[in-house]
Amino acid sequence: MKKQEKLALVESALEDFYGDQQFASSLRESVLYSIHAGGKRIRPFLLLEVLEALQVTIKPAHAQVAAALEMIHTGSLIHDDLPAMDDDDYRRGRLTNHKKFGEAMAILAGDALFLDPYALIAQADLPSQIKVDLIANLSLASGSLGMVAGQVLDMEGEHQHLSLEELQTIHANKTGKLLAYPFQAAAIIAELAPEIQVKLKTVGELIGLAFQVRDDVLDVTASFEEIGKTPQKDLQAEKSTYPALLGLEEAIAFCNQTLDQANAKLEEITQQVPFETESIVKVVESLRINA
């Protein structure tokens, strides 16, 4: 299935859930504003991509699980932008949800996007035991043992010098667990043995880590071009990032080594189950930084 077809299935799942429903229309407007804010749908796409690599025939129920994941991601962006949090007026060149609809509505839109996705999964056409596993892991990845804990740790670490380990813990929770969920969810849906599920989840975690390191590196190299001075000097004063902690070259090497580990783990899984890794390796390689 082509990428566009996969993304279309995800859009349908979101549209079916929010488009037709008779509920507070201003809430729906606010929710859909952020759902359609131009996100790249990285997480839902990865879920369907990994499923297909595992030779599972993709069906609408899988897109509903992918859409549920995107809903939680979107809710977290709305709340992150709030005045009490990052206080951002724009995201992707458009007004943030609270600038457009007011703070109260933005809080409630985020709340809805946290509470709704579980019904979407629970009502999907999949075996009950699989749905229970998917729900348990999505909840654990996003709540007080996952994303929300990561946001708290990030907030508290803002004006402190963090160790590499502390930085990794923050990212593993704040962004890593929802980036690993597509791999975890695909493994659950494909009913892989628990041992292989763990390996596939590890691939997701490694990709999530590389994603964050790359993001930090690109931030630095971008600002280097903009401000026209040596980034290393700024880095000393900056808040904790991988380049700040490791130096730029070392951070690039760390990103690429993490991707090597992801590839090695993928290769390992292909020895155990039918797994067409080509498209996943392509995703991995797209994150590699040329030194």
Place this chain on the structure above:
Amino acid sequence: MKKQEKLALVESALEDFYGDQQFASSLRESVLYSIHAGGKRIRPFLLLEVLEALQVTIKPAHAQVAAALEMIHTGSLIHDDLPAMDDDDYRRGRLTNHKKFGEAMAILAGDALFLDPYALIAQADLPSQIKVDLIANLSLASGSLGMVAGQVLDMEGEHQHLSLEELQTIHANKTGKLLAYPFQAAAIIAELAPEIQVKLKTVGELIGLAFQVRDDVLDVTASFEEIGKTPQKDLQAEKSTYPALLGLEEAIAFCNQTLDQANAKLEEITQQVPFETESIVKVVESLRINA
């Protein structure tokens, strides 16, 4: 099982989920502050009470479902109190969550309480199909088709003259669905026939409605004693409440008639399944207003 034993099971379920876990300790502190803020545990108690009336032997898994419901209720109170919402400094005589921990932490504590409960139910020792049903209905009762929609409608209706029907729609969503959930959840756990599940849910909805009408009536009669003038005059100018729309006497009659309907529905169910309604009728009667 005595009321205290039931409540102790619910406290254990909450404590087991939040007490032992290694996660951001400040987040846990903020979450537990509101969990232990002196709420009466009406919803979880009702769930276990109805289960027992249906002759189901209560076990810890049922208390976990009840605790999940209380978590969502608590999260909604934290977000309701935020400056952008009702802007309350105190709840039950204690500082509200954001006054104690700051707005950012209060937003995140509420988020955690919306995201976590689904893992708690998913991991409970119950059959998968039952857990899927419980999760679907809790999500629908709380998200953009339930509680959150009700909050939006309530917010939008604040400075408007509402019809009785509009007022009922607001309350049915804002508070009614989470008050009906204990009945719905007990019916799911007891594996009652769908037709009887609907009847039991209706009992919960009627009790939820009476609860709200009673609340409005008590507000008025309290303020009558305080301000020492005829409430009817004030009511004309007040925001929409049942006494404002119906008059005080009529509102009292409406509350009591609604309770009569709940009792009649309970009686109907006893004709179809073993159901010891005594303790539920006691709850119903505790809401009756003596004219």
